[in-house]
Amino acid sequence: MRCSFSIPQRPDLPPHRNTPQEVVIATSRTGTATWKRIRKRALKEAQERGITRCPYCKVTLNYEVSRLPSSAEPDHIIPHEKGGPDALHNLRIICRACNISKSNRAAPKAQTVLRATPLKTSRRW
């Protein structure tokens, strides 16, 4: 996310150095305390409701360890980029692999879903 603001005029500077400027700074939406709180609550509620599998690739979600391909992550149903709010009603829990491949689309890339299906073996169990 980008945020811009104007620098106020400075009477102490000569006119040629006193032009109004707009400064653009990058901010982190997911680094804010608000998002961290919503994220934690979404994960806790999903765990309490017994959601154990990713709805896309059916991998067993890992709620204990983050940053694994199977780690449980909140996903925006309506992407944030398309106006979806950072609110519990707009979140569902999917695996990290699907969340990363999904980005701001409606569904993850098919490749990710296929990659998570069990390997075929020649052995009969």
Ligand SMILES: [Zn+2]
């Ligand atoms: Zn998944």
